[in-house]
Amino acid sequence: MNKTGMGLGASIVSNNILKNKANIKWIFREDSVDELDNGWRFFPK
16 A cells, blocks of 8 residues: 555545455545544445
């Protein structure tokens, strides 16, 4: 994994997206749950 975007907070991303087994279908942002969370969520098709 590369370090692009380090220090920008944490997001929730499907494991299948991270492993390039699925494409992103849904992206949304909600309130952060803690100081590290940037609120972004990524889900596959």
